[in-house]
Amino acid sequence: MKRILTAVGFTAVGALVISGCAAGGSDTDGGDDSGLVEGSSITAAWNQAFYSMNGNTSFGNATANNNINYLVLDGFNYYNNTPELVKNTSFGTYELVSEDPLTVTYTVNEGVNWSDGTPIDAADLMLNWAALSRALDTPDFDPGEFTDPETGEFTDAFPEDIVYFDSGATPESGMGLVTETPEIGEDGRSITMTFDQPFVDWELVFSSPLPAHIIAKKSLEIEDNEEAKQAVLDAIESEDAEALAAMSAFWNGGFNFTSMPDDTELVTASGPYMISDYQADQFVTLTANPEYAGENSPNIEEITIRFIPDPLAAVQALENGEVDIIQPQATADITDALEGIDGITVSTGLGGTYEHVDLQFDQGRNPENIFSNPQVREAFMKTIPRQEIVTTLIEPIIGDDAILRDSQLFVPGAEGYDESAANNTSADYAEVDIEGARQLLEDSGVTNTEVCILYASNNPRRVNEFALIQQSANEAGFEVTDCGSEDWGGLLGTPGAYDASLFGWQSTSLGVTNSLPTFVTNGINNLNYYSNERVDEIISELNVTFDAEQQITLQQELDRLLWEDFYGVTIFQFPEVTAYSDRVTNIDPSILAPTIFWNAWDWEVTDAGTEE
Template identity: 20%
Template sequence: MTVRRTLFGAAALLALAPMAFAAGERGRDGEVRIIYWQAPSILNPFLSGGTKDVEAASMIIEPLARYDENGNLVPWLVEEIPTVANGGVSADLRQITWKIKPGIVWSDGTPFTSADVKFTWEYCSHPEGGCAQLTKFEGVTSVETPDDLTVIVNFDKPMPNPYGPFVGGESPIIQKAQFENCVGARAPECTDANFAPIGTGPFKVVEFRPNDVIRMVANENYREEGKPAFATVLFKGGGDATAAGRAVMETGEFDYAWNLQLAPDVIAEMEKGGKGKPIAGFGPLVERIMLNNTNPDPSLPPELRSVSIIENYEQKNPHPFLRDPAVYKAMSMAIDRPLLVEIGYGQAGKVTCNWVPAPEIYNSHTFDATCGVQDIAGANKLLDDAGIVDTDGDGIREKNGVPLKILYQTSTNAVRQDFQALIKQWWSEIGIETELRNINASVFFGGDPGSPDTFQKFYADVQMYANTFNGTDPQAYLANGLCDKAPRPETQWQGENISRFCMKEYDELWKKLSETADIEERAAIARQLNDMAVENGMMIPLVHRGRLSAHSNTLGGVKLNVWDSELWNVADWYRIK
């Protein structure tokens, strides 16, 4: 059933009509048209780990600070970035104080205050809320609001990187008045709030059709005079990357197309259309295969299927063979990563066996010697030596009597389906049978707790996708490997530890990272965590991907940002006359 929400009635819909505007006036450039072929399904990033949802929401709700196109932390809703030097971060690193800019109001005209910031923490940290961004608040013990413009965040230990809470597109502020009755288990039920959050950003929602269309109008209460330049936004979702790229570079129907996951020759041919151009940049985005550390057998009841049950760091519901190092290492060895890069990304891809390949200081070189070399013979020998052999002559190996049969799922996308076909073939050469499944991207990344097809629910043996993190410090991102961050029914199937990976040594090392201030030491620990996750079967990294999007030749002000939302500076976009 299609759910449709029209939020502001006739008055706001009139704002969509063409109007005359003076030069420099807000709304002077008419409509901007954006296409995300992975369609947003919700506009509350705390209830979705999908990048497309986070980025669509970033046009409406904002964090206190964010990262610019160069990875620099910049103030957004605050006066300055707190540091030890300016007194905003305590000498013992256990407290950070933010000073909100005076005069900021929500799109409904009410004051934006420290109470909204505190409430956002309470909302996300509620144990029954299933917050998808919980790692951003790791270590927070309290949020104080001594006055309307002051926010004090207290941590349970020294926090060398205190810029997790309320920083970046994944950790924006939501309005207390709108969401205060939507806390805990009620969070997914508040459809109007989740589909049309009141925000401080340059636009506000008029209409939202999940997995289809968002219509927005300029926020008349936006804090910067003359911004945004566009009066309305048509945000179209769905289709595929090919259609999105053509809509910008060949037909000119749209102004901005996100995440053009297409082969290099396809992009080059589109650019000949003359209507737009591709833009690219490398951040920490990695295409990977996630390994289910738990048992996804469909015969299991919901409380057991793909659910992590841990006692003293021992998995009580383990996958029948993917926890065996011989299996997942052989699967990795069988993959020809250079070929994947060549057919899928060209210059916009690099071979990697790392979870965190950027910034460079965090890029481990442990796997460099073997990562770019396919070794089918070595993979077969590894399995043979482990006693995982084909005993009945059907071409499929068994472990403890269980055939190595894998359900391999990903989102629907031409490049990903090419990858699936190749990897299925390579795995067949080492005695692993693979069933392929692809799911509409809007559903796969949607976070709907009632859907069996989300990447969080992970009802498969392995799944492939890419994700990244905001900013240049991977501490919160690496927290995605902590035992207690696994999605489960009682958290509405939200949680960042998608593989259900659990390792005491990893948790202890991450704690050390969170307490270490020296940048070189932090980098060394982060590289160790990266290696630990890969060596112990959280994932099989494939390609370090550049972000590739496109904008029309008449759209100005675009600054591709690989460290935050791509739409981070949409208030500065304008029409080139």
């Protein structure tokens, strides 16, 4: 028997992570802790391969990574599928000590360990602060010339004497506001951070830490775990540039890998699961972490995540019993194929990801840096067949729910969306205007009209979108070329790699400020080198604005400026399809990343699975 469910609607969502896809279940705050079943295993599928255990870098910030990192790296809070923020008190606590100045104490519980048995303590928290705040970075360093345009990673020529944590922190928001070195508690498991100014989303700034002792051991060539931890604290307290440079370099790239690393210390985990196997481009296997003592203890001993870029192949794997859970990019073919499979549950609806095209204001592939010219940006936006994409690729999946998304900030249906869409000039790009685009391109005076578009070349829907955009833009005089790549995620933001990008932003939180690093000058998600002084001012205002109505007013002004600057276009909100077999239960997706994985510790193998 097949069950069809309709996914719950969504509200306004904030923080963004690069998405490779759109991205009964327990929605309690700690799982039902029914107990680990030895020998139990299931297989899920995802459309993009894992490549970094550090999702806080500009290179690693992708859903494909953070789905897995969410399960292997524990932290102080997470979102359930209501969605609402849940304090993970079995890991530790955070306390608002003072509102003026904004002061917060983070404390890891006693007895909370890394998977190698090493306690998680102040060293991990302090290194996390240094990385996420960049307060100790070498001033005015630009890593652009040391980024490989073929991979998006830093090159071997990266200077060894530079302290640079690639977290994208800026002085205007989030952890970038904590410029003063935190105070370590007497218990050795806590730090107290004082913000330079109030910050409305202070609860969301301290993401899961990486193992400080592993970073110090590898970068400073220290063998003993406790000595390594002390070296971290000493380097931060004394602002030892040589040690910090080595640690920041390892923090940036040391956790990037595309198969199981020979050095298994690199997969040291703090969450309910740990990486136990990784076959390149095929699968990652997660095994229950024996050192995990938190509330979210897993029921299933082993979860394998297979990488299946082709959504129809994912459906076939589900039908064949090769995988138990899929959430492929939805197409009409996918929904049709799922209708013919018995013994599965299918959930459909709109998700928290939106499709968009961004234009490179600087550092593009075109030698003339074509999109530095506003007339050319406007011309190209006029050629993007937004409505045709929605009509031909999205409507067949979700019918009347398939609409253009007309805002860079607001989700359709959220408070403030309609008014923003009516005033932000998005209506100028509802239909293609080839003649207008051709005239603007001619008036611009550009001589090289080549535009190379980066997208996921192994994603059928993106391939179709690219073809529609290419055909339309070429009619206006552009020469659209193909920068599609299976490794598109790591290439985003890489200087000289492409001129425009087509991908999805996946929402990860409800914070009002957390989509702002996409638009603030030098923000971690500002992958197209956009900069506008008034936009930066608005973002600074939003950081300290606690009034909900004023937040919406500021966001509407920001939205209007982005469209008036010809930032790029939004296209549609992702249709989301989740399907799972009767072998597994408690699958209940969230609209926020990590969607299906948010409560993987609650998943259970059913009697149907054990009878095979």
